[in-house]
Amino acid sequence: MAIISVKNLIKTYGNxxxxxxxxxxxxxxxxxxxxxxxxxxxxxGKSTLLYQISLLDRPTDGQVIVDGVDILALDxxxxxxxxxxxxxxxxxxxxxxxxxxxIENVIIPLLMEGIPEDEAKKRGMExxxxxxxDGKANNRPNQLSGGxxxxxxxxxxxxxNPQILFADxxxxxxxxxxxxxxxxxxxxxxxxxQTIVMVTHEEExxxxxxxxxxxxxxxxxxxxxxxxxxx
Amino acid sequence: MFRKFKKFQxxxxxxTLLAKRQITRGxxxxxxxxxxxxxxxxLSLVVISGILVGLLEGSFQANRERYSGDVFISTxxxxxxxxxxxxxxxxxxxLPIVQDFTVRYKSGxxxxxxxRERRDFSALPNSVGVNxxxxxxxxxxxxTGLSESLVEGQMLESDESxxxxxxxxxxxxxxxxxxxxxxxxxxYPGDRVKVSVTGKGLTFSSDLSGDSTASSNTQEFIVKxxxxxxxDEVSLAAFVTESDYRRLTGDTSLNAQEIAIKKADGYEDxxxxxxxxxxxxxxxxxxxxxxxxIPKFLDDIKQTFSILGTAIGGIGLVVSAITxxxxxxxxxxxxxxxxxxxxxxxxxxxxxxxxxxxxxxxxVLIGSLIGALIVYGLLVxxxxxxxxxxxxxxxxxxxxxxxxxxxxxxxxxVTVIAGYLxxxxxxxxxxxxxxxxx
Numbered sequence: 001m002a003i004i005s006v007k008n009l010i011k012t013y014g015n016x017x018x019x020x021x022x023x024x025x026x027x028x029x030x031x032x033x034x035x036x037x038x039x040x041x042x043x044x045g046k047s048t049l050l051y052q053i054s055l056l057d058r059p060t061d062g063q064v065i066v067d068g069v070d071i072l073a074l075d076x077x078x079x080x081x082x083x084x085x086x087x088x089x090x091x092x093x094x095x096x097x098x099x100x101x102x103i104e105n106v107i108i109p110l111l112m113e114g115i116p117e118d119e120a121k122k123r124g125m126e127x128x129x130x131x132x133x134d135g136k137a138n139n140r141p142n143q144l145s146g147g148x149x150x151x152x153x154x155x156x157x158x159x160x161n162p163q164i165l166f167a168d169x170x171x172x173x174x175x176x177x178x179x180x181x182x183x184x185x186x187x188x189x190x191x192x193x194q195t196i197v198m199v200t201h202e203e204e205x206x207x208x209x210x211x212x213x214x215x216x217x218x219x220x221x222x223x224x225x226x227x228x229x230x231x
Numbered sequence: 232m233f234r235k236f237k238k239f240q241x242x243x244x245x246x247t248l249l250a251k252r253q254i255t256r257g258x259x260x261x262x263x264x265x266x267x268x269x270x271x272x273x274l275s276l277v278v279i280s281g282i283l284v285g286l287l288e289g290s291f292q293a294n295r296e297r298y299s300g301d302v303f304i305s306t307x308x309x310x311x312x313x314x315x316x317x318x319x320x321x322x323x324x325x326l327p328i329v330q331d332f333t334v335r336y337k338s339g340x341x342x343x344x345x346x347r348e349r350r351d352f353s354a355l356p357n358s359v360g361v362n363x364x365x366x367x368x369x370x371x372x373x374x375t376g377l378s379e380s381l382v383e384g385q386m387l388e389s390d391e392s393x394x395x396x397x398x399x400x401x402x403x404x405x406x407x408x409x410x411x412x413x414x415x416x417x418x419y420p421g422d423r424v425k426v427s428v429t430g431k432g433l434t435f436s437s438d439l440s441g442d443s444t445a446s447s448n449t450q451e452f453i454v455k456x457x458x459x460x461x462x463d464e465v466s467l468a469a470f471v472t473e474s475d476y477r478r479l480t481g482d483t484s485l486n487a488q489e490i491a492i493k494k495a496d497g498y499e500d501x502x503x504x505x506x507x508x509x510x511x512x513x514x515x516x517x518x519x520x521x522x523x524x525i526p527k528f529l530d531d532i533k534q535t536f537s538i539l540g541t542a543i544g545g546i547g548l549v550v551s552a553i554t555x556x557x558x559x560x561x562x563x564x565x566x567x568x569x570x571x572x573x574x575x576x577x578x579x580x581x582x583x584x585x586x587x588x589x590x591x592x593x594x595v596l597i598g599s600l601i602g603a604l605i606v607y608g609l610l611v612x613x614x615x616x617x618x619x620x621x622x623x624x625x626x627x628x629x630x631x632x633x634x635x636x637x638x639x640x641x642x643x644x645v646t647v648i649a650g651y652l653x654x655x656x657x658x659x660x661x662x663x664x665x666x667x668x669x
Binding site for chain 2: 051081087089100
C-alpha cells in the first residue's frame with residue numbers, strides 16, 4: 001500500500017527568464033514499510049524531491065498524497081502539525097539546537113505534542129538508548145562527535161514513532177565508521193517496519209534498501225526494486 | 232477552541248524551554264549587553280524626569296521645611312494681619328495634631344549699613360529695603376530650623392535684645408541680585424546696622440547708644456548672623472526677636488502676619504487644615520497646606536518639567552526599542568537555520584515566538600529590577616542626603632512608585648513588542664529557506 005504517492009510533480013525555482021525547472025512531471029509511489037533510497041547526480045533533484053514529499057517545501061504543480069492526505073491542500077500551520085505527527089527528519093548536518101542537550105533535543109517534538117515532560121524524557125531516553133547514546137543524554141551538541149550528533153538527530157526523528165522517516169544525505173558529513181553506524185541504525189529501524197526515504201550519493205549504503213530510485217534531470221530514470229528473499 | 236488552547240499550552244511549554252536554554256546557555260555577554268541597555272533605559276525614563284521634577288520638588292520641600300511648615304496660616308486678602316491671632320495660638324497649643332508652631336510679625340523696613348564710615352553725605356546711603364520679621368527664636372528654630380540656614384554668626388536668643396539676623400541676599404558678597412539693587416557692603420556679624428520701619432505710625436527712635444528722637448522710627452541693631460537659603464522668604468528677610476520687633480515698629484497688636492505649623496507625626500496636612508477650618512479660623516485667616524501655599528505657576532512648571540522629562544525619557548525609550556529590535560533580530564537571524572529546523576520538525580511558530588517574547592520579558596524584568604535597585608537603593612537616598620546644588624533649589628530625585636511603575640509598564644510593553652516583531656519576521660519566512668539559509 002502506497003504511503004507516498006506522487007503524480008506529475010513539478011518544482012520550479014525562480015520566475016520568468018531565470019526560471020529553473022528542477023522536477024519535471026515526476027511520478028512515484030513509496031509503500032508503507034519500505035526503505036527507499038533516492039539517488040542521482042548533483043542537480044538531478046534528489047533533495048528537492050525529498051523536500052516536496054516531506055512537506056518542507058511546496059511543489060509548483062502536481063499531486064502529492066502522504067499517508068492519504070493531499071498535502072497541497074494544507075495551510076502552513078496544518079503542514080507544521082502534519083510534520084510533527086507523521087514525519088521524522090534526519091538532516092545532513094544533524095540540525096540539533098545548540099543550546100539544548102541531547103535529551104532535550106530529542107524530546108522537544110514530544111513536548112510539542114503535549115506529552116508531559118517526565119513521560120517525554122522516559123521515551124527520549126529509550127530512543128537514545130536504542131542508538132547507544134544513553135550515557136550522553138546531558139551532553140550538548142558541541143560535546144558530541146559528528147556521528148553521535150547524527151544519532152541524536154535520528155533519536156529525535158524516531159521518538160514520536162513517525163509514519164515516515166526522511167533522511168537527507170545522513171552520512172555526508174561523517175567518516176566511514178560513523179556512517180556505517182548511522183546506516184546500521186536506519187537498517188534496524190527498517191527491520192521494525194519503519195518507512196524510510198533516504199537521499200544519498202553513496203551506492204554502498206543502498207544495499208539494504210527495498211527500492212532505489214535514480215533521478216536524472218528531475219525525472220525518475222530508473223527504479224530498482226530489490227528482490228526480497230523467499231521466506 | 233479547546234484544541235487551539237491545548238496547542239497554545241504546548242507552544243508555551245516548548246517556548247519556555249527554548250527561552251530558558253537560550254538565556255542560560257546562550258552568549259553571556261549578549262545577555263549582559265541587553266540587560267545593560269534595559270537598565271539604562273529604565274534609568275533614563277525615571278531619573279531624567281525625576282531630577283527635573285525634583286528640581287522644583289526640592290524647592291517645595293525646602294519651602295515646607297524652612298518657611299511654611301506643614302500648614303501655613305497667613306492674612307486674608309483684604310486684611311493686614313491674622314485676626315484673633317491669640318485665640319488661634321491658644322487653640323494650636325491645645326491640639327495634639329500640632330507638634331509646634333511659630334508666629335511671625337512682618338513689616339517693611341529699610342536697613343542701612345556702613346553709616347559710621349559714611350563721609351560723603353551727598354551720596355546715597357548704603358541701604359536696602361527688607362521684610363523685617365519678628366519671631367520667637369526658639370519656636371522658629373523648632374518649626375523651621377532657622378539656625379541651619381546660618382552661614383555666619385549665631386542664632387538669635389529669645390531673651391536678648393538689639394540683635395538682628397540678615398538675609399544673605401542683602402549682603403554684596405552673597406547677593407546674586409546686585410544688578411537689580413544695591414546691596415549692603417561688607418557687613419559681618421558684630422557690625423551695626425540701622426533699621427527704619429515705615430507705615431506703623433511710630434513716634435520714637437532709639438539705638439544702642441541710647442540716642443532717641445521722637446520723630447524717627449529707626450533703631451540700631453548688631454548683626455548677629457547671616458542666613459542664606461534658597462527659600463527667598465528667608466534670604467530676603469531680616470529677623471529680630473518679637474520684643475525687638477514691637478519696640479521697633481511700635482506695633483502693640485497681638486495679631487501676626489504668619490503662623491507656620493509643624494504637624495504631629497501620623498497626620499496628613501489636609502487633615503490638620505480641616506481641623507483648623509472646623510474651628511472657623513478660615514474666616515480669620517487664610518489656611519493652606521504646604522502644597523497649597525506653593526504658587527500655582529510653580530506647580531505648572533513642575534507639571535511641565537514632568538512632561539518634558541517623560542518626553543526626553545521617551546526618546547531613550549525609542550532608542551532602546553530600536554536597539555532591542557536590532558539585537559533580537561540579529562540574534563534570530565543568526566539562529567534562522569535552527570528556527571527553520573524547529574519548524575521543520577513540527578515546532579509551531581507560536582512556540583518560537585513565545586521563546587523570543589519570554590527572553591524579552593526576562594531582559595526587561597531584570598534590567599528594570601536593577602534600574603529600580605539603583606534608583607531606590609542608591610540614587611534617591613544619596614541625592615536626598617546630598618541634594619544637587621541648583622541655583623534656585625536643592626534638587627532631589629523624585630521617583631514616586633506609581634509613576635515609576637507606569638514607566639516600567641511602558642518599557643515592558645515596548646520591549647516585548649521589540650522582541651516579538653523580529654521573531655515573527657523570521658518565523659514567517661519559508662521553512663526550507665530558513666533551513667538552507669537562502
